[in-house]
Amino acid sequence: MRPLLLVDVDGVLNPMGRPAPDFRRYRCTLGAVTYTVHLNPAHGTRLLDLALATGAELAWATTWQHHANEWISPRLGLPRLPVVPMERRRSSEHGEAAKTPSVAAYAGRRPFVWFDDQVWTEDEEYLRVHRGLADFLLVRVDPEHGLTREHLALAQEWLTLSGFSQGR
Template identity: 65%
Template sequence: MKPLVLVDIDGVLNPFGRPSADFRRYRCVLDGEVYMVHLNPRHGTWLLELAVRAGAELVWATTWEHHANAWISPRLGLPRLPVIRVPHQEAGEAGEMFKTPHVAEYVKGRPFVWFDDLLFAGDERYLRDHPEVGDFLLVQVAPDRGLTRRHVDLAAEWLTLSGFSQGP
């Protein structure tokens, strides 16, 4: 089964802290709301390299949902990606965040890496206990800094050493 690489935007590709000079500032309008996002074009390159190297499929796991393909993908040089619908709701009884049940349903036993800034012990417990979830790696990204090369390398190493890599 082809592994998945799930990607969040806010706090991962769009850090909340003061971005470095590598980031570009964009004004996005979503459903009449104006957002300022800071994006690093290298993130797109890193994610594409990871997908090719691991033979993985990139997937948006973000509240931006399909807006990610309109606003984020083109600015990072990414193609249109599949989207996991993650409507806002309360955290679950196991302490998992609102996205986690939707991720569990989407992966259907495929191995996956998930880059997010809101992953905690409750999310790991929920995923380990869910019957539709196989092997996974949760990569907690510091929201003030965003995705780093170290995060991507960690994901590549896990996919390769775990035998999930489908790449060349």
Template identity: 55%
Template sequence: MTKRPLVLLDVDGVLNPARRHTLRLRRYECVLDGQVYSVLLNARHGAELAALARDTGAELAWATTWEHHANEHIAPRLGLPALPVVAVNGDPGSRAGEHFKTRHVAEYVAGRPFVWFDDSLGAHDWQYLKDHPAVGEFLLVEVDPRTGLTDGHLARARDWLGGAGAPGAGLRPLPP
């Protein structure tokens, strides 16, 4: 049985770029635990991510410090359903220079192939995932937080996932 691949999504820096409002980005105010946050979202991203998942047989999931708040504040504004959540909060720090979310992702994927869109990934994350016994094939897509998710990022993921659903596809982890 083939394991369905995952597409892991960060919010800040990926779906919510760190720049001013543009014609493609709409500003929203979100209240989380009494704190008001302003986010910029591109409504097209929802349809593009849904198409990526549908066309490649992948499952979308949140890998963000927003955790379940992403289903309340981000998903509906992008036209996405509630997604599974990788619990990443509560364990600050690094063991080998990796981002604090990386250990949680390694446990969550449980051998499933995955693509991870994040703006804070690097060589330490790639090495940690490559060496982790619960991690199979993966692709890290580092997103520039100033621009956020682009068509190029989605195309790279689509190309890589093209073989993820087929038995014996021979996917190889690629460094960022």
């Protein structure tokens, strides 16, 4: 089974803090709302390199849903990626984030790495205990700074050492 690399947008690719000089500012209009996002074009290359090195499939795990393919992918040099369908939920069952059940359903039994700024112990417990998943790595990204080379190296190391890497 080919592993998944699941990527969030806000707080991961679009940091909430003051962006570093290598980030570019964009205005994205979704319906009647215009958002300002700060993106680092190098993130696209780094994510593609990680996917290639490990044989993993990149996918969006974001509330941006398919808008990520319209607004984020082109600015990072990424192709259109599969999107984890997010189900609407009012409250969590066990303290997990609203996206966690959707990620679990999408991943099924495939191993995955999930880059998100809002994954916690409750999410890991939900995935392991309530969904029976064992082969995943939650990479919590500091939303002030966003995705770093260290996060990507951690993912590559886990995929490789766990034997999930299908690197070319």
